[in-house]
Amino acid sequence: MFQRFIYLDHAATTPVHPKVLEAMIPYFSINYGNPSSIYSIARTARGAIEDARDKIASILGASNPSEIIFTSGGTESDNLAVKGIALANQKKGKHIITSSIEHHAVLHTMQFLEKQGFQITYLPVDKCGIIDLDFLKASITPQTILISIMTANNEIGTIEPIEEILKIIQDKKIFFHTDAVQAIGNLKINLQQLKIDALSLSAHKFFGPKGIGALYIRKGAPLQPIQQGGAQERNRRAGTENTAGIIGMAKALELIYNEDFENRQENIKKLRDYLIEGILNNIEKSFLTGHPQERLNNNASFCFEYIEGESILLNLDMLGIAASSGSACTSASLEPSHVLKALCIPIEISHGSLRLTLGIDTAKEEIDYVISELPKIIKKLRAISPLVQK
């Protein structure tokens, strides 16, 4: 029997691109030397790591390759950026500003810092998920040392006004970190144009492997390491380098930001808009969550009244469609999404959330299939929902 498989959860993770895997393979069993050693196969590994660093720095527009620190993924990058900057600058002040819709890797790190005596302001967002810039302006105090706002939200895809934030703080001595884990691969970021001090990214979000990420940290920005040990990464991140992972991440970044990037993004956006229209037109009491325009091109997120997101997912899975109700990282939790809560969506509606995120290979036929099947699923679930009777 033919088993249909439609992957619409690219925000959760992506398959490793075959060319990425091909680039990684020689670093497992051939050029396996410890990059800190001095002999031939180790120097080959070291050379490849530094080439990867150069490549990543150049694609992001970093002025110096040493501004790239390799980590084990987005979560570690966020932890290193937020704790690293906060702890290195705490003598200047202990106030930090973030948003209420950050990924838990940032939010829970902030809560950790609160226990260490830091004061955290959580900016509210409007109903589309855009942070309140006036609230931001009003929150800044002489004690503010760090602002951490995500480039784009992982659940609803809303793109935050990073340029506006940078304008607000341009004459102030406040570090700016952005969790770009969901954004990198889906939009272009040029660090020469944006005076971002720290930026987190994770390879498995853009067709690279899991277990590898990076933190961009602007030269001169004080950073306290969070992992002690050897002198790797110029004493900023101890631990033997994950050579194959690093090579894979650089290759993935290079492939995604090639000359076809804009075209591909345009196509994904068209397909995504077609999906949104198809769903909103064919399912009553359905809403788009997040910003209608200022959103990642591959993100379509919805709420459907009267039903449970998890039931939608299980029914989609039976048809071979992979999707998620919010973020993958919180799926083990029964709590309603903190993001949808921050948008002031009532809990009974936010429970019926669905996130469909497209990839570079998503085909129109796949979207057509979702548009034809999802209304039937929603109808079926509403027929058995106790909430509809109310």
Add this chain to the structure above:
Amino acid sequence: MFQRFIYLDHAATTPVHPKVLEAMIPYFSINYGNPSSIYSIARTARGAIEDARDKIASILGASNPSEIIFTSGGTESDNLAVKGIALANQKKGKHIITSSIEHHAVLHTMQFLEKQGFQITYLPVDKCGIIDLDFLKASITPQTILISIMTANNEIGTIEPIEEILKIIQDKKIFFHTDAVQAIGNLKINLQQLKIDALSLSAHKFFGPKGIGALYIRKGAPLQPIQQGGAQERNRRAGTENTAGIIGMAKALELIYNEDFENRQENIKKLRDYLIEGILNNIEKSFLTGHPQERLNNNASFCFEYIEGESILLNLDMLGIAASSGSACTSASLEPSHVLKALCIPIEISHGSLRLTLGIDTAKEEIDYVISELPKIIKKLRAISPLVQK
């Protein structure tokens, strides 16, 4: 031209075993689902991760698979164990005992804790690198909450008397952590026989991939996470799981601890002893460092008077022989080895250190080649050494 290549730095890192890589491959581009998601390919990844956890728990003799936490490597495991136990138990006391020859992943973590108000006792070692058990006994106070002693030293291979330590603390409420990063793969550890509370391991030391490790933590031992974010690893280690790495680590552990383990170890030991004899007999003013018997079977470490370890390495590299002078992690530093210093080896001698570490594929012909070439190198270097004239 035939390029000879003799790898004698298995303590620094090892090649990924072809069967390990084979086991990993399907988890890059096929079963790539985020293990926290609920659809089919994600459940496949989740299932494989839990199978790997079961396998690792079983090989180590852990009583419950939930006692295994996946990390990004040995350094993170050491950080998580030492900080995690110290911070979770600081209300009981703030005294920790460790040794002066730990890996920097433990030593620098201890220094970090000292800045947080912890008091650390660094146990001295004898000239073979064995910790002073009387000193240990005398150091224990009612405030002692944690003892962290490595299973075997990474530079000189000395195996520490873990059983004796456990006897000393058996009636005390003190947690015991061991950095087994260098030991796992080279000796058998059974956690059913040894009441160890926490044990660190790293896959790339036993023919697994880089960027993945694990921490065994005994059920019920309080542990404060060091990385904040999602709910992965039962809230003890946030971040999307490195599925391929986890699968690879379990496969590598299974391969190394198969029914041939004892035989292979016996062979490696014989070959290692042959190497030691060949070097000590053929090079004057050469010394074995570490314990003559209580050492890892694959470790042969030496000091040669009047010369620089780095010069030996460069000369060996020119012959296609990969070796190291101490640990790979400290090779960027010009400081003499803290391990050799703790053995009271004078600095002018410890500078001439060489570590040769064998692997499962090391052949007698390779050892013969080293025994025939190394004396010539040492002779040549001594001929140009300004130290010899003194």
